[in-house]
Amino acid sequence: MRYIDEAVLGDLARGAAILGTGGGGDPQLGLLIARQAIREHGPVALVHPDDVSAGDFVVPVSMMGAPAVAKEKLPSMHPLAAILEAFAHAHGRAATHVMPAEIGGIAALIPVAAAAILKVPMVDADMMGRAFPQLPMLLSSILGVSASPMVMGDEWGNTVVLRGIDDEHTERIARTVCVEMGASALMALSAVPGSDLKSVVVEGTVTRAENLGRALREAQAEHRDPVGAVLDALGGSRLLDGKVVDVETRTDGGFTRLAAAVKGLDSFSGTTLTVRSQNEHLVAMLANDDGSHETLAASTPDLIMVLDTATGAAVTTEQLRFGARVSVIAAACDDRYRQQKALAAVGPRAFGYDFDYVALENLVQDEAKATW
Amino acid sequence: MRYIDEAVLGDLARGAAILGTGGGGDPQLGLLIARQAIREHGPVALVHPDDVSAGDFVVPVSMMGAPAVAKEKLPSMHPLAAILEAFAHAHGRAATHVMPAEIGGIAALIPVAAAAILKVPMVDADMMGRAFPQLPMLLSSILGVSASPMVMGDEWGNTVVLRGIDDEHTERIARTVCVEMGASALMALSAVPGSDLKSVVVEGTVTRAENLGRALREAQAEHRDPVGAVLDALGGSRLLDGKVVDVETRTDGGFTRLAAAVKGLDSFSGTTLTVRSQNEHLVAMLANDDGSHETLAASTPDLIMVLDTATGAAVTTEQLRFGARVSVIAAACDDRYRQQKALAAVGPRAFGYDFDYVALENLVQDEAKATW
Numbered sequence: 001m002r003y004i005d006e007a008v009l010g011d012l013a014r015g016a017a018i019l020g021t022g023g024g025g026d027p028q029l030g031l032l033i034a035r036q037a038i039r040e041h042g043p044v045a046l047v048h049p050d051d052v053s054a055g056d057f058v059v060p061v062s063m064m065g066a067p068a069v070a071k072e073k074l075p076s077m078h079p080l081a082a083i084l085e086a087f088a089h090a091h092g093r094a095a096t097h098v099m100p101a102e103i104g105g106i107a108a109l110i111p112v113a114a115a116a117i118l119k120v121p122m123v124d125a126d127m128m129g130r131a132f133p134q135l136p137m138l139l140s141s142i143l144g145v146s147a148s149p150m151v152m153g154d155e156w157g158n159t160v161v162l163r164g165i166d167d168e169h170t171e172r173i174a175r176t177v178c179v180e181m182g183a184s185a186l187m188a189l190s191a192v193p194g195s196d197l198k199s200v201v202v203e204g205t206v207t208r209a210e211n212l213g214r215a216l217r218e219a220q221a222e223h224r225d226p227v228g229a230v231l232d233a234l235g236g237s238r239l240l241d242g243k244v245v246d247v248e249t250r251t252d253g254g255f256t257r258l259a260a261a262v263k264g265l266d267s268f269s270g271t272t273l274t275v276r277s278q279n280e281h282l283v284a285m286l287a288n289d290d291g292s293h294e295t296l297a298a299s300t301p302d303l304i305m306v307l308d309t310a311t312g313a314a315v316t317t318e319q320l321r322f323g324a325r326v327s328v329i330a331a332a333c334d335d336r337y338r339q340q341k342a343l344a345a346v347g348p349r350a351f352g353y354d355f356d357y358v359a360l361e362n363l364v365q366d367e368a369k370a371t372w
Numbered sequence: 373m374r375y376i377d378e379a380v381l382g383d384l385a386r387g388a389a390i391l392g393t394g395g396g397g398d399p400q401l402g403l404l405i406a407r408q409a410i411r412e413h414g415p416v417a418l419v420h421p422d423d424v425s426a427g428d429f430v431v432p433v434s435m436m437g438a439p440a441v442a443k444e445k446l447p448s449m450h451p452l453a454a455i456l457e458a459f460a461h462a463h464g465r466a467a468t469h470v471m472p473a474e475i476g477g478i479a480a481l482i483p484v485a486a487a488a489i490l491k492v493p494m495v496d497a498d499m500m501g502r503a504f505p506q507l508p509m510l511l512s513s514i515l516g517v518s519a520s521p522m523v524m525g526d527e528w529g530n531t532v533v534l535r536g537i538d539d540e541h542t543e544r545i546a547r548t549v550c551v552e553m554g555a556s557a558l559m560a561l562s563a564v565p566g567s568d569l570k571s572v573v574v575e576g577t578v579t580r581a582e583n584l585g586r587a588l589r590e591a592q593a594e595h596r597d598p599v600g601a602v603l604d605a606l607g608g609s610r611l612l613d614g615k616v617v618d619v620e621t622r623t624d625g626g627f628t629r630l631a632a633a634v635k636g637l638d639s640f641s642g643t644t645l646t647v648r649s650q651n652e653h654l655v656a657m658l659a660n661d662d663g664s665h666e667t668l669a670a671s672t673p674d675l676i677m678v679l680d681t682a683t684g685a686a687v688t689t690e691q692l693r694f695g696a697r698v699s700v701i702a703a704a705c706d707d708r709y710r711q712q713k714a715l716a717a718v719g720p721r722a723f724g725y726d727f728d729y730v731a732l733e734n735l736v737q738d739e740a741k742a743t744w
Contacts (some may be wrong), residue, residue: 009734048556079402082535086533086535089462090533156533156537156541157537158535158537158542159535159547160532160533160534160535160549161458161462161532161533161535162530162531162532162533162543163454163458163530163531163533164530165528165529165530169528169530170530171702172552173530173532173552173553174550176549176551176552177532177545177546177548177549179548180544180545180547180548181545181679208682
């Protein structure tokens with residue numbers, strides 16, 4: 001066990017932004033919320049899933065939508081307390097621990113605030129190991145843990161308890177409630193008894209995010225290659241360094257789809273990587289510049305991350321701009337996301353792409369075999 | 373105390389349609405639901421508010437939106453049981469009684485089913501004495517009884533518990549949940565302890581609806597004037613008998629507004645009554661045919677009802693058609709709706725009309741003073 005105090009929030013936010021794989025919302029706002037809660041209630045104990053007892057009751061906390069920065073005010077703490085109280089009431093028992101439901105993006109920081117308010121430890125784990133946009137994409141959901149009863153709350157203090165007959169129904173109702181809550185809602189969901197915890201979470205992801213953030217910060221301070229530092233901490237592969245030469249957006253079935261063409265520079269010259277994103281970066285296709293060869297370089301549920309080549313900072317889907325110098329890296333997702341049942345929820349076809357998932361490691365081998 | 377059995381449901385539905393004042397949904401569907409529940413669980417005891425004890429817990433049950441008849445199947449009973457269970461859980465106690473929240477339209481019949489399922493008595497009262505489209509228009513809401521925590525449920529069995537900070541917020545969230553639930557949701561809301569019951573309900577409205585329906589049925593059977601029979605039972609005034617000569621619809625701020633011009637016949641010839649409606653009939657303006665004189669004949673929150681002149685059956689806002697022979701009648705609303713605070717929620721200005729409320733009785737006097 002160790003403590004999450006103010007000093008580590010910056011690293012956690014920096015790393016969570018990278019694990020957001022282009023989505024997940026801005027962790028800086030979550031940082032402000034978490035910092036305020038720590039100042040008021042003290043640091044948060046972080047415990048490994050191994051240290052959670054079978055009889056414990058772990059409450060994942062997260063966020064849907066994105067808080068409007070335009071409001072120029074900090075999301076209130078009030079709803080978080082109300083949500084946790086309504087959640088305890090709905091389940092008939094109080095949280096012994098909280099946990100991030102999603103380590104990618106702002107949702108990594110909200111549980112720190114929740115743990116501080118409740119004065120309970122936070123579990124070093126989450127239910128995605130990255131960011132995904134919908135409840136049925138939670139590893140827990142895929143593995144049979146219902147998101148219901150879940151509680152949503154807004155900045156005014158309205159709360160809603162949802163009991164969906166399945167997570168697809170819950171997702172649809174939650175989405176519409178979120179819109180009415182100002183396009184941004186805090187939530188508690190997918191409660192897990194300690195006995196089932198390890199089978200449905202990705203372990204150690206809070207520490208992973210923090211390590212990523214620290215590696216990045218230290219590399220920046222020491223003028224080392226920040227992307228290399230992230231890769232060393234993450235264990236992934238560099239798909240390409242280059243420059244964004246084209247960004248195309250298309251609205252399709254209510255989703256905004258984006259395709260960014262990144263033309264390789266230096267050792268990657270002669271090739272172009274196209275990153276396709278919705279909320280998150282979902283697919284990367286590598287082609288040589290004469291168009292004679294195109295191959296899949298990475299796809300969901302593996303993590304595709306776009307970093308600013310100079311600073312190593314995460315580049316979100318909305319931040320992809322013509323002319324930006326970026327490095328695209330990829331890392332393996334949790335093995336349980338690679339099972340057939342999981343791929344139906346989070347594989348390329350689940351997002352409308354007409355091809356099957358191939359694990360990143362096998363694609364990298366293919367690439368090595370290619371002549372360019 | 374008496375019993376609501378299958379035999380009286382027809383009268384109750386017929387009367388509730390009239391008290392729907394043009395809106396409230398089709399009680400025939402509610403009748404099917406109530407009949408099924410009575411067949412399965414037995415008749416429902418109906419008790420007067422005087423017979424409710426201070427320590428009792430009365431649960432108003434209602435419906436939002438309209439069940440899609442196109443589905444050609446009966447709304448399931450299952451959600452009603454789930455809603456009542458979730459409501460009891462949210463309040464920490466079980467219903468000792470149920471009650472209609474709204475006597476106008478389909479919502480008059482749903483509580484019969486709820487009472488049958490729970491095997492508790494139904495209270496002979498409601499919180500409107502008519503139909504209105506939004507939660508903050510409940511007399512109880514105006515008088516300070518929160519609609520929250522309220523429970524909504526759909527035919528699939530999804531339930532949602534809403535805790536709004538006020539009924540305006542609850543209404544907005546409930547409305548959006550209703551859309552996601554297929555534009556039709558059952559609900560329990562605005563729980564009242566027995567001690568406060570009489571101060572926030574309109575007493576005797578179940579019996580009033582039933583009496584209206586019976587009077588209408590008997591007049592039809594005996595070939596007496598059905599509109600006169602309704603008026604005798606209701607105690608209202610006949611504004612005009614005539615023929616619909618123009619129906620104009622206009623969509624404005626998400627609402628469909630409708631104006632139907634009814635040209636007077638027989639003793640009403642030479643005058644035209646224009647009925648303005650949204651979900652319900654809200655305003656009636658009387659003019660002589662040369663347009664030289666126009667006066668308010670009735671307005672919300674007083675009840676404006678359009679009946680088929682030949683059968684006496686309620687004509688809903690959607691059923692207003694060119695050429696129809698109709699009688700427009702009006703009746704006084706509950707006195708508490710006439711207070712200044714209430715008029716802010718249910719008076720003409722609350723629906724976008726640019727004039728103040730005048731009580732029906734005073735308008736009828738004005739009319740008598742007019743020369744035509």
